Amino acid sequence: MSWWPWVSRATPHPNRRIEGVKPTIGVLALQGDVREHLHALAACGAEPVPVRRESELAAVDGLVLPGGESTAISKLLEVFDLLEPLRLRLRDGLPAYGSCAGMILLASEVLDTRLDMRALSGIDMTVRRNAFGRQVDSFETDLDFAGLDGGPVRAVFIRAPWVEQVGDGVEVLATVPSGPAAGRIVAVRQGNVMATSFHPEVTGDLRVHRLFVDTMVRPRARV
Structure with a gap:
């Protein structure tokens, strides 16, 4: 597969950055591809910080939940006493973005996972874990993505979930x-x-x- 070599030489997409507030955006740094999200957020004009403690979570304007192993991250959220504080911040309106395992964690219901996995209920959706298959079934494709200009998004799926169903209010x-x-x-x-x-x-x-930083976090960031 070809995607991992892209990480070190990734260049920003030529979209204009919205000027103004520089929001502090955390990346949950318990397990998974934390570094890649930190680099992407910095390139989008945010102030990225790793989050491992409740005090760090309390200080951010938004949070990214990275890819990794969802059941491991769920368990570590409990070990680091972050599960309930994160649930509360999400209920209070904390902007958040989850990729792959992050999507699983943000679900209200997760299928094909361990009984002790704890989801955050950030989005009213049912997600099926590892829906596309094992690591050898990882693939890439182009997707039309609502709200993004510039043509299709090249999407990399690695032991990825999919969404089985969504509730009212989910786009x-x-x-x-x-x-x-x-x-x-x-x-x-x-x-x-x-x-x-x-x-x-x-x-x-x-x-x-950029969609996350400029339309979901920046307008709500603390000055």
Whole structure:
């Protein structure tokens, strides 16, 4: 597969950055691809910080939940006493974005996972873990993504989930265009919380991160 070498030489997508407030955006740094999200957020004009403690969570204007292993991250949220504080901040309107495992964590219901996995209920959706198959089934495709200019988004799926169903008020942003999984939901948004099945942080295309930073976090950031 070809995507991991892109990380070190990724270049910003030529979208104009909205000037003004420089929001502090945390990346949950318990497990997963934390570094890639930190780099993407910095390229979008945010002040990115790793989050491992409640005090760090309390200080951010938005939060990214990265890809990784969802059950491991769920357990570590409890170990680090972050599970309930994060749930409370999400209920209070904290803007959040989750990719892959982050999507699973933000769900209200998760299928095909361990019984002790704790979801955050940030988006009213049912997500199926590892829906596209094992690591060897990872793939790339182009997606039409609602709200993004500049053509299709190149999406990288690695042991990815998909969304089985969404509740009222959840906007579907992207679906799989063709193949056996055609029509499956892979990107959603509900208010200030967004999630994707795929990993935009590894492709060099920053449009998904810019959407999060500029339309979901920056308008609510503390001056």
